Amino acid sequence: MTAGVDTPDRRGRTGLDRAGRDLTGNPRIKVRDVKLLSCHWYVERTTTFDFQHADGTWSTQERETHDRGNGATMLLYDADRQTVLLTRQFRYPVYVNGHPDGMLIETPGGLLDEEDEHPEVAVRREVVEETGHTIGAIWHVFDVYMSPGSVTERVSFYAASYGPSTRTHEGGGLDEEGEDIEIVELPFRRALEMIRTGEIADAKTIMLLQWAALEGPFSGPSSAGGGEA
Template identity: 60%
Template sequence: MSHPHTHGHLGVDVPDSRGRTGLDQVGRDLTRNPNVEVENVEVTSDGWHVLRRTTFRYRGRGGEWATQQRETYDRGNGATILLYDLDSRKVLLGRQFRYPVYVNGHEDGMLLETAAGLLDGDSPEDAIRREVEEELGVVVGEVTPVFELFMSPGSVTESIHFFAAPWSANAPVSGGGGVEEEGEEIEAVALDFDEALQMIASGEIQDAKTVLLLQWAALNLPWPAAGGGPHV
C-alpha cells in the first residue's frame, strides 16, 4: 500500500498538518552577512513547528570558505510578562507541567513561570495581554517593554519580547488556567518577591525567562522596604 505522501514532501510541495507549503524557501534569500551563502534548505519535520536542516558556506576570519550544516527549530516569536504589586511586594507567576524538562531530569516537570506565549501574528503587546488573561485571568493595561532576547540561539530561531506590568494582589481573578483545547492547565501563584528571588537560588524556579524578569525587577523596580518601612 503506497503512502499518501510518496510523490511529495510535506511542507514543501505537499501541505503539512497546518496546510503549509514552501517551508524550504526560508533562509535562501539571506544576504545580510557577506560571509554566509545559503546553499540548501531541507524541511525535516511535519510537526506543529518547523525543523529545518540548512547547508551554507561560511567565510571565516582567514578568508577561507567552508561548508557547514545547522538544524533550526522555528516556532515563531513569543512574549512574556512579569506581573508585580509593589505595595504588597508580590509577583504573579503560573505553575504548569512541562514535558521537555520532565524528560530531561526535572523531578516532576512542574515549572513556575511568567505568563508567556507565541505572537501568532499579533503585536508583542497584544499577544502578551491575550496570554496573561488566558493563563492567569488578569487583564492588564499598559505594559512596559523590558528587552527582546534570543533564548537558545544555537538551534531555536525564536526571539522573546519581555514585558512587565503592575498588578493588584487584591484584584479579583476571573478565568485563567490556559487554553484547555491545547492541554494547558496553569495554576496562578502569587509569591512574595523576596521568596521568589530565594527560589532562584534554591533551584525551585528554573525557567530562564522568569529568572531574567525577576532579576530585572530586583534591579529596576522601586520596591518598598520589607515590613513597610521607607524604600532605600
Template identity: 65%
Template sequence: MTDPIDPTRPGQPGVDIPDARGRTGLDRTGRELTGNPRVRVKDVRLLSSNWHVFRANTLEYQRADGVWETQHRETYDRGNGATILLYSLEKRTVLLTRQFRYPAYVNGHADGNLIETAAGLLDDDDDPLTAIRREAREETGHEIGEVSPVFEAYMSPGSVTEKLFFFAAPYSPDTRMDAGGGLADEGEEIELLEIDIDEALGRIGVDIIDAKTIMLLQWAALSGPFRRVPGA
C-alpha cells in the same frame, strides 16, 4: 513529529503542497539572506512541519583568515513568543504560574512542574503586545492595563530560532476578571502563585529554574519596579 521529509519525492507537505497548517515553501526560508557577507546559505532541507518547523541547513561560512568552510546547522522554528511579569508594588509581590512541562520532565526535572512568568507563542498575525495581553488573561485571569516593554532576547540561539519579547505590568484585585488557569482544550492546567519578590529572588536556582522567569525577576530587582533607589 512527522516522518522526515524526502526532498527527492514530489508532493512534500510544507514544500510544494500544504502541510497541516496550510503552509508551502518552508524549504525556502534562509535562502534569501544577504545581511552577513561572510555567510552563504547553500541548501535548506525541510525535516518536519507537523506544527513547528524543523530544518537542516547547509551554509558556507568565511572564517577570519578568509577561508570558506561548509557548515551544517539544524534549526527549530516554533515562532516567536512573549512573556510578562505581573507585579504589585503595594504588596511587593509577583504573580507567577506553575504548570507541567514535558521537555523538562524528560530531561531530569523531578516532576516537570515549572514555576514561570505568564507566556505564550505569537499567533500568525499577532504583534507581541496583543499576544501577551491574551496570554496574561488566559493564564492568570488578569486583564492588564498599561504594559511596559522590557527587552527582547534569543533564548536558545544555537538551534532554536525563537525570539522572546519581555514585558511587565502591574496587577491588582481590580484587574482580576476570572480564575485564569489556561485553556483546557489546549491541555493547559495552570496554577497561580503570588510570591513576595524577595522570596522569589531567593528561590532562583532552587525551584525557580525557568530562564525567562529568572531574567524578569532579576530585571525587576536591578532596574525594574523593585529596584533599590540609593538614599531612599
C-alpha cells in the same frame, strides 16, 4: 510532493524549505541548501551554507534549526504589596531532562498565534488566559534569543502591574489546549530566594525577576528585594 514544501502541511503552510535562502545581511554567509526535516507542528530544517572565516578562508557548514515561532512573556508585579504573580504548570521536556516532577514555575506567556502578530497583543492574551488578569499600561523590557545555537525563537519580555481591579477572568489556561495552570502569588523576596534554591528554574522567569530587582519596580533602596538578584 512533500507536505510543507509544495503541498500544505497540517497548518496550511507551503514553501517551508525557502527560509533563509534570500538572506543578504551578512556577506560572509552564503546559503546553499535548505532541507525540511519535519513540519508536524513546529518546523525542523537542515541548512547548508558557506561561511567565510576571519582569515578570509571559506568552509561549508551545516546546521539544524528548530522553528517554533516567536513568543512573549510578562512579569506581573504589585509594587505596593511587594508581590509577583507567576504560574505553575507541567512541562514534559524538563520532566524528561531531570526536573523532579516537571511542574515549572514561570511568568505567564506563550507563542505568537501568527507570524505577524505583535508580541504585546500576544502577551496580553496569554496573561488573561493563564492568570485571569487584564492589565493596563505595559512595560517592554527587552527581546531575547533564548537558545541561539539551534532554536530560532525570539522572546519579547514585558512587565505590568496587577491588582484586584485587573482580575477579570478565571485564568488557569484553555481546556481545549490541554492546559492546567495554577496561579502562584509570591512575595518578591521569596521569588528571588527560589532562584537560589532551584525552585524557580525557568530562564525567562529568572531574567525578569532579576531585572525587576536591578532596574524594575523593586530596584529602589526601600524595596524588599532590591539589590539581591
